[in-house]
Amino acid sequence: MVPSESRTKPRGVGVEARGLTRAFGQRVALQDVSLSISPGSAFGLLGANGAGKTTFIRLVAGTLLPSRGEVTVAGISPGDHPKAVQAFTGFVPERSRLYPELGVGRYLRFCAGVRGLSGTSRDDAVSRVCERFALESVLKRPIGNLSKGLQQRISLAQAFLHEPRLLIVDEPTNGLDPLQQAEVREALLSLQGECTVLICTHDLAEARALTQQLTILAHGKQATIGATEEVLNGEDPLALFRSLPPAAA
Secondary structure, eight states: OOOOOOSSOOSSOOEEEEEEEEEETTEEEEEEEEEEEOTTOEEEEEOOTTSSHHHHHHHHHTSSOOSEEEEEETTBOTTTOHHHHHHTEEEEOSSOOOOTTSBHHHHHHHHHHHTTOOHHHHHHHHHHHHHHTTOGGGTTSBGGGSOHHHHHHHHHHHHTTTOOSEEEEESTTTTOOHHHHHHHHHHHHHHBTTBEEEEEESOHHHHHHHOSEEEEEETTEEEEEEEHHHHHTSSOGGGGGGSSOOOOO
């Protein structure tokens, strides 16, 4: 059974991983990852490309099953109850899945409908996220005509329509210029404490700016875990990216 929620909704949900492992044939993408993310905190998953970050978030979201170990979100197994977890999870992919020909407002209303919102609830949700992510001035403009920074804010807005308790953001400022990066980071910082935020990034400055705790993955294994300031204030934090040999099958 899916654990029932209390009537008073907490801000965010906890995420627990214990010995989490995922192999694709002979290739081990993630090996023996264990961590605990507190409800309402901002947690970073830091590592180079191919370190296992995407595999981890797919396991958390329930779109991939573990080979060994387990992960739970609010005490629920995403593998056993993916729809239950996805109902309170928002996801912002690295490459925004937007419809360039649609206006911003029309796109957000469509996304709200996919989330099961309709009528006044849908309109209220769209108004709320447009105000939160400063999109009111571009509501009628086609998404394809907007800057990458605005498109990323639209991607954040669609993920927040249903007021998620867990927000997963994959490489939030990849490909953005410095001003656009600052806008997106400011938007993410405004969410902290309202939901649990899991940020996947290879950018050390981004991890410092946006997370309270993090783990570094190298070749599918954990190099370290702890408070962000403590982990990244060493003499050579980049050494952690290459400190482990590839995971074994």
